[in-house]
Amino acid sequence: MRDAADSTTPSSAASRAGTVASARRSRLAAFLDSDLLHSFLRSRLVVLAALVSLLIVGAAVLAPLIAPHDPYDLKSLSLLDANTPPAWEKGGDPNYLLGTDDQGRDILSTILFGTRSSLAIGFCSVLLASALGLSLGLWAGYVGGRVDTIIMRFADVQLTFPAILTALLIDGVALAILRHHTVEGGKFSILVLAIGLSFWVQYARTVRGVTLVERNKEYVEAARLIGIGPLKIMFQHILPNVLGPVLVIATINLALAIITEATLSFLGVGLPPTEPSLGTMIQVGNKYLFSGSWWMVAFPGFTLALLALAVNLLGDWLRDALNPKLR
Amino acid sequence: MTSRSLLKAAAALLVLALAGSTADARAVKWARSGDALTLDPHAQNEGPTHNLLHLIYEPLVLRDRTGKLLPTLAISWQATEDPTVWEFKLRQGVKFHDGSAFNADDVTFSLERALQTNSDMKGLLTFIDKVSKVDDYTVHIKTKGPNPLVPNYLTNLFMMSKAWSQANNTVTVQDYKEKKDNFAVRNANGTGPYVLVSREQDVRTQLRRNEGYWGRGEFPLGVSEITYLTIKSDATRIAALLSGEVDFVQDVPVQDIDRLEKTPGLKVNFGPENRTIFLGLDVASPELKSSNVKGKNPFADKRVRQALNVAIDREAIKRVVMRGQSIPAGVVAPPFVNGYTKELDRLPKVDLQEAKALLQQAGFADGFQVTLNCPNDRYVNDEGICQAVTAMLAKIGVKVTLVAQPKGPHFTLIQKHPPETDFYLLGWGVPTYDSHYIFSFLYHTRSGSEGGWNGTRYSNPALDKQIESLAAEIDVAKRNAAIADIWKALSEETIYLALHHQQLAYAMKSELDIPVSPENHVHMKFIAAK
Numbered sequence: 001m002r003d004a005a006d007s008t009t010p011s012s013a014a015s016r017a018g019t020v021a022s023a024r025r026s027r028l029a030a031f032l033d034s035d036l037l038h039s040f041l042r043s044r045l046v047v048l049a050a051l052v053s054l055l056i057v058g059a060a061v062l063a064p065l066i067a068p069h070d071p072y073d074l075k076s077l078s079l080l081d082a083n084t085p086p087a088w089e090k091g092g093d094p095n096y097l098l099g100t101d102d103q104g105r106d107i108l109s110t111i112l113f114g115t116r117s118s119l120a121i122g123f124c125s126v127l128l129a130s131a132l133g134l135s136l137g138l139w140a141g142y143v144g145g146r147v148d149t150i151i152m153r154f155a156d157v158q159l160t161f162p163a164i165l166t167a168l169l170i171d172g173v174a175l176a177i178l179r180h181h182t183v184e185g186g187k188f189s190i191l192v193l194a195i196g197l198s199f200w201v202q203y204a205r206t207v208r209g210v211t212l213v214e215r216n217k218e219y220v221e222a223a224r225l226i227g228i229g230p231l232k233i234m235f236q237h238i239l240p241n242v243l244g245p246v247l248v249i250a251t252i253n254l255a256l257a258i259i260t261e262a263t264l265s266f267l268g269v270g271l272p273p274t275e276p277s278l279g280t281m282i283q284v285g286n287k288y289l290f291s292g293s294w295w296m297v298a299f300p301g302f303t304l305a306l307l308a309l310a311v312n313l314l315g316d317w318l319r320d321a322l323n324p325k326l327r
Numbered sequence: 328m329t330s331r332s333l334l335k336a337a338a339a340l341l342v343l344a345l346a347g348s349t350a351d352a353r354a355v356k357w358a359r360s361g362d363a364l365t366l367d368p369h370a371q372n373e374g375p376t377h378n379l380l381h382l383i384y385e386p387l388v389l390r391d392r393t394g395k396l397l398p399t400l401a402i403s404w405q406a407t408e409d410p411t412v413w414e415f416k417l418r419q420g421v422k423f424h425d426g427s428a429f430n431a432d433d434v435t436f437s438l439e440r441a442l443q444t445n446s447d448m449k450g451l452l453t454f455i456d457k458v459s460k461v462d463d464y465t466v467h468i469k470t471k472g473p474n475p476l477v478p479n480y481l482t483n484l485f486m487m488s489k490a491w492s493q494a495n496n497t498v499t500v501q502d503y504k505e506k507k508d509n510f511a512v513r514n515a516n517g518t519g520p521y522v523l524v525s526r527e528q529d530v531r532t533q534l535r536r537n538e539g540y541w542g543r544g545e546f547p548l549g550v551s552e553i554t555y556l557t558i559k560s561d562a563t564r565i566a567a568l569l570s571g572e573v574d575f576v577q578d579v580p581v582q583d584i585d586r587l588e589k590t591p592g593l594k595v596n597f598g599p600e601n602r603t604i605f606l607g608l609d610v611a612s613p614e615l616k617s618s619n620v621k622g623k624n625p626f627a628d629k630r631v632r633q634a635l636n637v638a639i640d641r642e643a644i645k646r647v648v649m650r651g652q653s654i655p656a657g658v659v660a661p662p663f664v665n666g667y668t669k670e671l672d673r674l675p676k677v678d679l680q681e682a683k684a685l686l687q688q689a690g691f692a693d694g695f696q697v698t699l700n701c702p703n704d705r706y707v708n709d710e711g712i713c714q715a716v717t718a719m720l721a722k723i724g725v726k727v728t729l730v731a732q733p734k735g736p737h738f739t740l741i742q743k744h745p746p747e748t749d750f751y752l753l754g755w756g757v758p759t760y761d762s763h764y765i766f767s768f769l770y771h772t773r774s775g776s777e778g779g780w781n782g783t784r785y786s787n788p789a790l791d792k793q794i795e796s797l798a799a800e801i802d803v804a805k806r807n808a809a810i811a812d813i814w815k816a817l818s819e820e821t822i823y824l825a826l827h828h829q830q831l832a833y834a835m836k837s838e839l840d841i842p843v844s845p846e847n848h849v850h851m852k853f854i855a856a857k
Contacts, residue, residue: 074717075721075722079644079646079647102711103715104647268732273729274718274727287560287561287580288582290582290583293582
């Protein structure tokens with residue numbers, strides 16, 4: 001956010017001359033006075049989306065503290081509690097506010113824990129994808145030539161496959177390799193890897209494009225003339241100028257990554273059924289659609305839709321706010 | 328036109344309309360959760376595979392819904408004066424779908440094919456010494472010792488055309504475990520009531536009635552076309568039935584039975600299946616691949632197996648996961664089987680304290696980790712059962728990681744040699760209605776033709792001998808005593824943890840009436856369509 005403010009406010013350049021403390025104060029002042037904040041506060045929808053996202057993320061992070069039950073603790077599950085409807089329905093149990101699933105897990109707690117897994121996988125895979133995409137894009141754009149051709153053709157090929165297909169492929173291969181190793185959290189890393197590796201192309205293409213423009217500018221030439229190494233030029237000089245678009249892609253991709261994780265889990269190759277994420281919950285609930293146990297699929301489905309919508313709205317706003325042409 | 332002639336015309340129209348919708352033109356769309364694994368008749372000894380194959384191919388002898396043996400490609404059978412030689416008289420005038428005639432050469436060829444190394448049916452035929460043709464419509468089966476049950480072992484043994492197999496290079500059985508392929512996997516040429524039109528594995532198989540079928544006048548054969556669909560998702564399968572897109576669902580999820588029974592125009596038939604669902608444990612490896620315990624195998628200790636056995640609450644699984652559609656079991660033999668007793672089937676009493684005490688005695692007071700392999704498209708609520716077991720075992724400190732996958736890869740884990748699973752769910756049906764079939768496939772040391780589905784690595788040479796001698800025991804009283812002895816010894820070993828005998832529900836449009844068969848094989852030729 002601060003980098004974004006930096007690049008959009010002319011006053012930040014002047015403030016670099018001052019002391020560190022005053023620089024910090026004026027940066028804060030600059031942020032409060034920035035177009036970004038204004039455009040944020042102007043749109044009620046975006047504020048609402050931000051609040052919803054914050055609420056969901058907060059609840060997910062605090063899940064172990066606020067959830068009434070621990071759905072991942074198999075010891076505490078009892079089959080006899082299974083299929084309980086929400087508390088306000090006939091046969092409901094106030095102990096299980098939103099009811100229980102087919103194994104006796106409390107739906108509310110499972111949603112909290114499941115969102116936690118979904119968000120964690122989403123964040124980590126976006127980090128992986130953006131780190132990979134950034135590095136490869138910078139490298140391809142700055143070095144050019146054969147390196148550029150190889151990286152970008154590879155990206156083009158991958159772009160012809162839908163991301164979900166790539167993710168399924170990586171997931172399947174990783175599972176086959178790791179079949180006999182039950183590493184703690186192994187499934188988590190596999191999912192992060194699968195989703196991360198299927199989303200890097202967009203970053204790489206954007207970053208390469210910006211880098212191609214930037215590498216011919218005077219400041220890069222100046223840096224090269226005084227003998228600064230290419231790595232340093234790439235990451236210290238060019239990188240700050242490409243962070244804006246990357247931030248936008250990352251926000252939009254976060255929603256996409258969460259949905260991809262849910263899709264993989266829905267297809268049965270995501271998180272194991274004993275540690276359900278939102279997608280796994282929807283998959284399980286789907287089986288009970290016709291038998292009247294609507295709460296098993298409705299609540300996690302609603303949560304996922306809400307989360308994806310809120311994050312997407314934020315991403316859209318960020319894209320518009322950071323794009324000078326739209327201002 | 329008078330009103331009377333109008334009435335007549337209307338009546339005539341009605342008759343025409345009724346005639347148009349008679350049995351003769353009924354197409355049935357039939358949905359199951361999983362497909363046949365292969366069309367090669369001898370490559371897999373598996374229920375749904377045989378279910379589809381029974382439409383296309385035929386055995387010498389068929390077991391009908393009531394358990395009676397029905398002459399099919401053989402019209403009579405009996406032991407000759409030499410009790411080790413059985414004579415089968417074959418039906419004349421039977422034609423394969425390609426038009427060639429069926430005779431004794433095809434029978435000797437098919438039986439010999441089913442005895443090959445790759446064949447999954449060889450375990451049923453261990454008693455055979457030699458098959459020989461006497462004349463075109465008589466075959467002699469020479470057994471290694473006297474065997475009173477020869478026809479019982481042949482009810483799922485399909486007859487192929489020798490000439491067709493040779494012409495298409497499918498004399499050798501498909502090696503399913505190694506994912507090999509041959510012509511017979513995708514193509515079929517049987518004598519059965521339906522002809523294969525097209526097939527897309529795991530999607531749809533299209534069949535049409537064999538108008539030249541030998542039993543055309545003998546059986547109702549009301550269904551003229553069959554579209555056999557694989558719809559894995561429970562909800563989608565039931566939605567297809569509710570919307571009228573399919574006519575018959577063979578695997579009905581227990582949670583939807585209520586709803587289907589209340590829907591007008593639909594009907595649900597119930598019945599017990601000749602099948603027991605159980606958990607298998609690797610009892611012999613020096614170390615479990617998926618466990619955190621290194622250097623020893625917890626399951627090798629009988630006390631651990633007993634601990635697991637008393638930690639599983641079968642009644643709760645019946646009530647919640649199966650919604651009443653199961654009979655909790657203490658033995659891996661369903662009640663249909665010769666050798667089954669109520670005594671053997673007594674349920675272990677659920678006792679978590681005892682389970683923990685047993686684990687402690689065995690040196691696993693803190694429990695251990697293990698992976699449970701589970702199919703998710705084969706048995707009624709299979710994955711739900713595994714999840715419930717996972718939670719129950721967690722209560723005594725055994726941390727189970729659940730891996731649920733479709734039956735194809737799941738079964739390969741068990742059938743590979745050595746098996747690639749430490750702990751798995753399996754169901755076993757018994758087409759011979761006799762305990763020997765269970766002993767031979769599930770308990771005999773895996774070697775040659777025996778122990779094909781014994782994924783536990785359990786090996787007891789003394790027991791193997793007993794099992795083998797059963798095959799040659801002709802005195803029924805002695806044989807039954809031997810079976811009882813074997814069960815007694817086995818029930819103390821706790822190699823498998825029996826869960827329940829499966830109950831079945833079929834759902835269909837009311838115009839069809841397809842009864843549940845204990846083998847869960849739907850023989851469409853017996854079905855008249857209204």
